Amino acid sequence: MKVYKSILYCVLSVFLSSKIQAQFISIDDAKNASELVNVLTNNSSCLQISNETVKGDTHTSAKNSYGTFTNTSSNFPFKTGIILSSGSSSNASGPFIRDFNDGNNSWLGDTDLNQTLNINSVNATVLEFDFIPLTNSISFNYLLASNEYQDNYPCEFSDGFAFLIKEKGSTNPYQNLAIIPGTTIPVSSFNIHPKIVFNDGCEAKNESYFGQLNTNPNNNSPINYAGQTKILNATSSVIPGKTYHIKLVVADDRFVYYDSAIFIEAASFNSEIDLGEDRLLASNNAICYGENYIIDTQLPPNYSYNWYKDGFLLPLETNPSYTVTSAGTYTVEVTLSPSTCVATKDIKIEYTPQIELKNSSLSLCDFDGNEKETFDLTQADTSIKNNNTSLSEITYYENILDAKNNNNPISNPLHYTNQTLTQTVIAKVTNSYNCAYYAELTLNVLKTDNQLPANIIIAVETTNFGGDNNTATIESISNGDFEFSIDGIFYQKSPEFTKLAPGNYIARARDKSLCTESVPFPFIILDYPRFFTPNGDGYNDYWTIKNLNTLPQATIRIFNRFGKFIKEFQSSNLNWNGTLNGYLLTADDYWFNLIFENGKSIKGHFSLKR
Template sequence: MKQESLLLFCIFFLYGSFSVFGQGSSCESLDPFCAGDEELVFPNSNSTNSSIVNGEPGPDYGCLLSQPYPAWFYLQVEETGNLRFNISQFQNENGGGSQYDVDFIVWGPFERTEDYCTDDSLSELNIVDCSYEPDTVEQMYIPNAEAGQVYVVLITNYEELPGFISLRQTNSDQATSGSTDCGILDEVLGPDRFLCGEDETTLDATTEGVERYEWFQFNETTDDFEIIANEENPTLTLTDSGRYKVIVYENITGQADEDEIEIKFYNEPVANVPDDLYICDPNQTTIDLTSASAQILNGNTSEEDYRVNFYETAQDIEDENSISNPSAFPVEESREIFAQVEGVESGCVSQEVFFSVELTFVPENFLPEESVVCVDLDRTVLAQQGIGEDLGADYEYEWIAEGNTISTEAVLNFTETPNFNNVTLIVTDNRSGCNIEFTTALLVYSRPENVLVEIEGSDFTGGYIINAEATKGIGGETTYEYRADNGAWQESAVFRNLDPGYHTISAREINGCGITTSEEFYLVGYPRFFTPNSDGYNDTWNIENTAEIQIKKLYVFDRYGKLIKELTPNGEGWDGTYNGRTLPADDYWFRVEFEMQNGTSDHYGTNFTLKR
């Protein structure tokens, strides 16, 4: 209202004719109050002026276990500081009569444009002070109140008896105190309304002692308010945004008073689910979440500007704890991100959506720096060979050689010897578009062409030394492994301590490109044992002549040095008997005299075993 009617307004308030407070029995009908330097006295809510017996469901009433005959108010802070009040309740307006138990709760702070009466606003998180003590005088404390903030106060009448409530600020003379704004008593229409996703709203200018109402809408063309015809009731239901004004005429003095309000209807913002975001580079530690904003905002109207707020969890949305630096959000693993669209002017918010931030790394060792293709000595590829690996349907592959795409399969198969030295593979993740490039050098190898064997020494001169040499096959420098007969593979091409008999030496290319075996060769020596059991195997013991060694004399002794047999080289050998008698299994000894290929003579002797 205008300033000239404020005096009348406060007179009604202070002297009991002002009954608006008795009608503030629900949050939607909450009334303003202030407390300046004077004591503020007003009727409580009771059965004579209110039909609301208990507090409405929905708000968190904190310490108030019951809320009999609630009276709802709001106050606005004028000067920043601490606010401390005494609240008391008594039977008579002048403070006389019985004193009644009074209880209260305070929520806040809120902005003027907020809807104070939602369950989210009147929540546990926003409780500032509360008392349910059985006292007739309570202290209400609002610390660190800032100018312009609004607080909602609920005062209850525990004894449910008619009476009056006294409100007095007790710290107004202190340096750290704040103050409430009594000017809000003029605003019978309340603060400007910014409505999200609503089709209509109703203005209520109901004021005690008013004879009639006139409603006006501001015309942008004429730059003036124009009366709304046939609207003379204390309420006005609106469906259009604009500035509106009400003029009330008091029934006693005819004094006109007015109040203005701005109404804005906003569509609820829309948040679209964006495509997931991907990190391709394993060295990347942050991601720009705002790159999803355009998709999230798509479909909103141009009635106001919008921003996208990003959150780590759904709880963060409830707590209004948005990500502070979404353009460089740290990411260590794949995760979900929540987003909400907010109108910059209205504060309207959309439903939340969520999307994923995915780390899509192709293994770094997916393709080695060198790849081997195995061919035979005629350069034909050994069976079908391939390089690469199938990572699944989410990936595409491109093999490039000498600037040309040669395959789009996951595995590059070779059916003939490649005529290029290097091949490049580009792997692309279809979901993210991430790709990584590998280049591998093709190494073509075959098995050795030949394996040559050189024999040194003898079984009678410290043992044989076999030197093998693999003749290189197709391809560049490579490595070969060797083995004697079917023994273990070894890097060395030198073999020692091979038993007398037939042998071969094999060599294989280290990358698995085939095996080549030498011609069979025979090592002359003495048998370490024999088994004269007539099974056709090792039934006799003898030493044979070779091109390298000619046996001159060969004697067999028992362990005591008794001559058992003199053998003829290349003869039938010893059958394990002496003078027709079978000798027992035991160690026996021999002495051999021989002549080597170079003409030198020598002798050798040691033991061997007869097994039965």
């Protein structure tokens, strides 16, 4: 967009001797439409060109707003090509001179450009032609140069340009190919610029596509524009044999000042073969190890095809597509008809590193005979991953079809119940490139019907007299993959059980590797009252040790707090009524010593209250 600023720019740049000797682009603005298109296509027979037209500056005598350019400077990326400008193309030769540029309100804009960019254009230059592609893709290289790259103009204003394409005769709107890659945003000085600090300025936009400013007085720019983008590529998929119309147009928006130009590289407009993007590790789209990849030209089978890998001909490969099984640089050489021109295209294919998973298995014993067990599938994770910690967490599926389609994953792999006595589930894992790999996990439920109980438990060590906080530790034989229980229902890996209340228990152990169960091993947790009140009211009149009747060989001895022996009785006579030789003893603390049959003893104390 052009705007007339109230600030007077009357001081022009002075040509220094070094600038006079500098290398600038040279412009030939006497070319007709056919000559311009021939430069774009390099007279390629892979495109059938017709109906070329060009129009532009109608008010400047002996000057055109289009032409060809030649460049010998290393400061400009194109050697030759064509230029379309919103001013006289001959003014494009450098160095940059700060000026209003030229233009005229009688030089009209372009309605298709207005509709595409929603602008009100003036001073339009338009190159149009029809073409029939023989391949499935066309593209050309270009850059935008503009005098809008001054002061804070990129924050507010922008000229318009577009590369428009549609099927000839179609009533559909044009498609604009001059867009920022990966977006639908038109390329312009408003949409591509560095951070602007002049006046209030503005933040950078799409700066990675900006090339350079040419406004520095010491910058011997080969072109007479304040700034330019990097080389951009306009590309479009096409259908071989169809007729398309191309319209290349650049114009000012509303105001005729501060011109812009499109530089298009010579020979860059051509039929191309679209093989897709390179599949590289660096871009995280390499082919997964072990997979095949089809390179498809999507071109007619009547063309002639040669395929190469790393420069060597693959003599048996003459089809429009090729199936890749290993890394390399692949080239297709296609002889197109009816023109008999030859088009080539390369694509580089890399593979992700090999991942080796291991099939694994888990086995549980069917101790209850119902043929169902609860498996912790994650116990096999490390084995399946083959100790490769870089892989993702494993997701389990009941079949390979669900695994490959990401359907119905096992929701709780920590508690999975088997469906059959022997069942295979699928483990799915991905690497850092999101490649999926699969392994089998076999679940075995082992029958125990004919197994006899084994003498697995040696003893049970208990702590007693702890209220509801007693412990029991099951001692077993040394060899075996054991799990333990004291209620016959819940089993655990640890042989120690805590927070046990007084009572009778049965210890059990089972060997998961041999699917054998132990002979039940009874044990007791003892407790005693911390006080008793022998007053004859029928409540708490006697002191005893709970459950002692299960240990008939135990002996209890009672002492007063000074250590004087008071009473001894066997477990068959459990009660003491607080007397000595028929006399009532005084309220006090008393001690006891419980002696088991094996000689082990436990001491404790209690209170007699009256």
